[in-house]
Amino acid sequence: xxxxxxxxxxxxxxxxxxxxxxxxxxxxxxxxxxxxxxxxxxxxxxxxxxxxxxxxxxxxxxxxxxxxxxxxxxxxxxxxxxxxxxxxxxxxxxxxxxxxxxxxxxxxxxxxxxxxxxxxxxxxxxxxxxxxxxxxxxxxxxxxxxxxxxxxxxxxxxxxxxxxxxxxxxxxxxxxxxxxxxxxxxxxxxxxxxxxxxxxxxxxxxxxxxxxxxxxxxxxxxxxxxxxxxxxxxxxxxxxxxxxxxxxxxxxxxxxxxxxxxxxxxxxxxxxxxxxxxxxxxxxxxxxxxxxxxxxxxxxxxxxxxxxxxxxxxxxxxxxx
Amino acid sequence: xxxxxxxxxxxxxxxxxxxxxxxxxxxxxxxxxxxxxxxxxxxxxxxxxxxxxxxxxxxxxxxxxxxxxxxxxxxxxxxxxxxxxx
Numbered sequence: 427x428x429x430x431x432x433x434x435x436x437x438x439x440x441x442x443x444x445x446x447x448x449x450x451x452x453x454x455x456x457x458x459x460x461x462x463x464x465x466x467x468x469x470x471x472x473x474x475x476x477x478x479x480x481x482x483x484x485x486x487x488x489x490x491x492x493x494x495x496x497x498x499x500x501x502x503x504x505x506x507x508x509x510x511x512x513x514x515x516x517x518x519x520x521x522x523x524x525x526x527x528x529x530x531x532x533x534x535x536x537x538x539x540x541x542x543x544x545x546x547x548x549x550x551x552x553x554x555x556x557x558x559x560x561x562x563x564x565x566x567x568x569x570x571x572x573x574x575x576x577x578x579x580x581x582x583x584x585x586x587x588x589x590x591x592x593x594x595x596x597x598x599x600x601x602x603x604x605x606x607x608x609x610x611x612x613x614x615x616x617x618x619x620x621x622x623x624x625x626x627x628x629x630x631x632x633x634x635x636x637x638x639x640x641x642x643x644x645x646x647x648x649x650x651x652x653x654x655x656x657x658x659x660x661x662x663x664x665x666x667x668x669x670x671x672x673x674x675x676x677x678x679x680x681x682x683x684x685x686x687x688x689x690x691x692x693x694x695x696x697x698x699x700x701x702x703x704x705x706x707x708x709x710x711x712x713x714x715x716x717x718x719x720x721x722x723x724x725x726x727x728x729x730x731x732x733x734x735x736x737x738x739x740x741x742x743x744x745x746x747x
Numbered sequence: 748x749x750x751x752x753x754x755x756x757x758x759x760x761x762x763x764x765x766x767x768x769x770x771x772x773x774x775x776x777x778x779x780x781x782x783x784x785x786x787x788x789x790x791x792x793x794x795x796x797x798x799x800x801x802x803x804x805x806x807x808x809x810x811x812x813x814x815x816x817x818x819x820x821x822x823x824x825x826x827x828x829x830x831x832x833x
Contacts (some may be wrong), residue, residue, distance in 0.1 A: 653765030654778035679758045682769045686760035732809035735783035735821040737828060739775065 442586050442631035445530070445578045449588060452498060452524050455516065460490040460502040474519065476672045481523035485511065491520045495527055510613035517592050522574060522666060526673035530588070531577040531688075534663045535637070537570035537587065538562050539628035540717050543635025544570045544587040547697070548663060553640040554701070556596055560604035561710040563625030567717070569594060570628045577634060579684070584633040584691050596621045603706050636693045636721070638713075643698035646709045648716050651696055654738060656689040695721065750799065750822060750833040751792045757830060768830065777828060782807070786821055790831060796822060 440448070462468055465477035474483040479495035488507040492500045499520055501512060522532035535548035536555035545567075547555045556572050563569055571590025578586040594606070595618040601608050609620040638648075639659055651659065661667045671681055699709035757777075759768045765780040766787060779787045785806070789799045799822075800815035807814070825831040 652763040653780055654762065654767045654776065657760075657762055657767050658776065678769070678771055678774060682758050683760070686762065686767065689762050690760075732803070732807035732814060732817075733782055734817045735779075735781070735786050737783060737821065737824045738778035738780070739828075 440578070440580065442578070442588075445586065445588060446631060448528055449525065449530070449576065449591070452493075452495065452528055453521060453591070454498040456498065456500055458500045458502065460492040460500055464492075474523075476523055476527070476669065479527055481520065481527060483515065483519055483523070485515050489515065491515060493520060493524045493527065499524065508613075510615075514613070514616070518574070521591060522669055523673070525576045526666075526670045529578075529580060529674075531579050531585070531670050532666045533575040533577060534573070534666055535575040536572045537575055537590075538567035538625070538717075539570045539632055540567055540635070541720075542632065543584075544575070544628075544632040545636045545638065545717060546570075546575050546587070546634060547638050547640055548575075549640035555640065556594060557600040557604060558640070558710065558713070560594060560596060560600065560606045560621060560624060561706070562714060563623045564605055565710065565714045566625055567714070568625045568628045569623035570632065575634075578631070579688060584635070585688065586631050587634045588631055589629050590627070594621045594623050594627075595619070599703075603703060634692055636695060638695045638697050641696055641698045642701050644700055646699045646705070646712050647697075648712060648721065649696045649698070650721070651694045656692070656694045657686060659694065660685055660689050660692075748833050749792055749795050750790045750831055752790055752831055753829060770829070777830070782817070783821060786818055790825075795833075 461482065464475055464480045464482045467475045467477065469475045469482045469484055471484050471487045474481070481493040483491045488504040489512055490502040499516065501516070503512070525532045533546070533548065535546040536559045537544045537546035538559050547558055549555055559569050559572065569590070570587065572592050572594045574590070574592060576588040578588065595612050595616070596604065596606055597618050601619060601621060604624065606624050607622040609622060612618045612620060639662070676684065697709070697713060699705070756772070757768045757770050759766055764784070765778050766784055768777040768779070769775070782803070785803055786799060789802055796819060797815070800818040801811060803818065804811040804814040822831065
């Protein structure tokens with residue numbers, strides 16, 4: 427059995443402008459009543475469910491969100507509902523579910539725009555994604571998105587990245603490191619402030635030029651990755667991989683084909699640097715130089731000569747979990 | 748005896764110079780690169796173990812005894828993983 431075709435809900439033939447319009451239309455918000463269940467599944471506080479073209483989320487006893495394709499997002503606010511929490515949930519999980527239901531892939535990444543492409547940095551929470559793009563902004567790279575990268579993967583070739591829908595958020599330490607101008611506080615519990623992107627922000631879709639994984643290590647390095655590592659690292663973002671799989675209702679073989687196509691289409695690197703404030707600038711400079719030098723155009727190295735063949739085992743497909 | 752891939756058991760895709768396989772039942776991934784990929788490409792249902800080893804020894808200009816031993820061990824791994832029969 428070989429790669430199967432993707433059996434998505436969308437034909438994948440929309441223009442970038444149409445994709446932007448769909449996201450804008452589908453993310454409109456109104457206040458109203460929210461159902462207690464979708465597809466027969468009751469959703470209580472601190473639970474969510476995605477089924478078909480609907481998503482229901484109750485982050486606590488006071489707030490509830492319902493998204494239905496074609497109808498937008500409905501928010502139900504009870505007594506004591508927190509406006510800051512509402513905004514964070516709306517731009518986070520609810521937006522990601524809405525995007526996935528409409529055939530987009532939401533990815534946990536922050537990105538800058540460079541040379542007609544979006545260059546995205548990904549890693550778990552606290553990996554330094556926002557801090558890095560703010561610092562790159564100060565070196566002339568406009569912010570493309572912060573925290574969530576939404577990809578239109580319907581077409582051939584490089585996925586089209588949609589411009590960000592979230593404002594840049596930084597901790598006080600990151601503000602100090604990057605020199606970004608501090609704006610209002612996000613919310614006491616986040617410990618973050620909104621910030622003015624030092625290099626401005628990009629407003630139109632761009633093809634995704636590279637995906638760079640952030641890691642901690644003793645020295646600054648940028649390493650291009652190839653083969654199975656591209657495939658397995660792409661699925662590191664478990665939350666979005668799972669929400670996308672649920673929204674698309676893929677079989678494991680279909681999910682495999684989709685991730686494989688993406689792995690082939692997106693150049694990937696690992697950026698390793700020490701989490702040491704004194705060496706922060708060294709790492710940012712290395713990334714800025716690599717981008718300016720065209721790191722995204724390098725090819726993988728070839729091997730030769732007889733060595734004992736090995737069967738590499740690389741874990742388990744996320745779609746099976 | 749010819750070696751045959753169990754095509755119902757896995758899906759495969761090529762990324763750069765590697766082939767990535769996924770067992771559709773267990774979701775386990777496997778990767779093949781370099782000489783392991785060279786062996787994999789010669790498993791077409793028409794060749795036996797000896798023919799695969801001979802072809803690779805010629806391609807790599809390597810001692811046939813060494814290649815034959817390596818190929819035998821690798822095919823045993825593939826059989827163990829359920830990816831090939833024969």
